[in-house]
Amino acid sequence: MSTAILHAEGIKKSFSSRAVLDGLDWEVRPGQVIGLLGRNGAGKSTLIECLLGLRELDAGAVSICGEDVGDLSEAARAGIGYVPQKSDLFEWLTPDQMLAYFKALYPRWNEAKVEALLGRWGFDAPMRARTIGKLSVGERQRLSIIRALAHDPSLLVLDEPVSALDPVARRDFLRELINQVIERDTTVIFSTHILTDLERVALDVAFLKGGKIALQGNLDTLLEKARRVVGPTSVIDKLTGAAPLGRMQLDGGTSSFVTFEDGDALAAREPAVRADALSLEDLFVEVTQ
Numbered sequence: 693m694s695t696a697i698l699h700a701e702g703i704k705k706s707f708s709s710r711a712v713l714d715g716l717d718w719e720v721r722p723g724q725v726i727g728l729l730g731r732n733g734a735g736k737s738t739l740i741e742c743l744l745g746l747r748e749l750d751a752g753a754v755s756i757c758g759e760d761v762g763d764l765s766e767a768a769r770a771g772i773g774y775v776p777q778k779s780d781l782f783e784w785l786t787p788d789q790m791l792a793y794f795k796a797l798y799p800r801w802n803e804a805k806v807e808a809l810l811g812r813w814g815f816d817a818p819m820r821a822r823t824i825g826k827l828s829v830g831e832r833q834r835l836s837i838i839r840a841l842a843h844d845p846s847l848l849v850l851d852e853p854v855s856a857l858d859p860v861a862r863r864d865f866l867r868e869l870i871n872q873v874i875e876r877d878t879t880v881i882f883s884t885h886i887l888t889d890l891e892r893v894a895l896d897v898a899f900l901k902g903g904k905i906a907l908q909g910n911l912d913t914l915l916e917k918a919r920r921v922v923g924p925t926s927v928i929d930k931l932t933g934a935a936p937l938g939r940m941q942l943d944g945g946t947s948s949f950v951t952f953e954d955g956d957a958l959a960a961r962e963p964a965v966r967a968d969a970l971s972l973e974d975l976f977v978e979v980t981q
């Protein structure tokens with residue numbers, strides 16, 4: 693088993709009295725491509741910012757490539773690419789000026805890739821000479837992605853990178869992401885609400901709920917094994933442990949829960965219950981509510 697590229701232990705983060713991250717543990721291994729899922733306000737951006745050392749932790753520790761995130765070496769820092777949810781581009785510069793600025797900061801800068809992406813993503817000469825503040829939200833998001841990919845990072849962290857992209861740009865971006873992973877074995881963590889995109893690129897998914905990673909696994913395996921078990925509450929009570937995943941009280945004295953442990957066999961043994969397969973959207977709803 694390879695060593696973790698990212699390791700988080702017991703992270704806590706509260707805003708006012710509200711605990712957003714509540715003793716969260718997480719480990720990401722090199723080459724993993726993880727879609728980070730959670731309801732609005734679940735804390736995905738907060739988690740990403742904590743993981744990258746952009747927010748002070750109330751408790752816990754994060755390391756990247758074995759180094760404390762608060763004290764990263766230049767080399768470790770140069771290996772990270774980040775696309776924040778809110779644009780952090782220098783709005784008073786033009787795209788060319790901003791890219792030149794970052795190029796000077798990174799020892800590894802893939803000029804050919806930058807030019808190819810600028811060309812493919814509609815950055816013609818007039819647009820490259822316009823100040824970033826005058827670009828549309830989607831154009832800024834593209835530029836932010838180009839900046840994050842430009843130095844061939846080994847860890848790429850993207851916070852809802854496609855939210856403002858049109859379908860063509862989104863598809864192109866996903867293709868680029870897949871290339872990055874295939875060609876460079878990049879580790880990718882990205883949050884998104886667009887589940888179809890996730891099914892296209894993510895190999896693993898992690899669900900953030902209650903300030904912790906409530907569930908993580910290989911997307912195909914989870915979907916293959918996930919079953920919503922539905923039946924009379926008295927029977928469901930007998931079948932479940934202390935805190936079953938996705939436990940819900942339904943109408944008419946029935947309840948349900950989600951299992952990844954042979955739900956079909958359980959339904960065969962227990963005629964009063966049925967086991968339904970789940971789509972990713974169903975799983976999202978069941979796990980995160």
Ligand SMILES: Nc1ncnc2c1ncn2[C@@H]1O[C@H](COP(=O)(O)OP(=O)(O)OP(=O)(O)O)[C@@H](O)[C@H]1O
Pocket residue numbers: 707708712730731732733734735736737738739
């Ligand atoms: N600087 C802050 N001050 C106070 N509260 C904050 C701050 N940043 C985030 N929060 C709160 O923390 C919670 C988690 O926010 P966060 O942006 O991390 O969620 P998210 O899962 O990324 O949400 P979304 O899917 O809507 O982008 C929210 O309730 C938010 O209002």
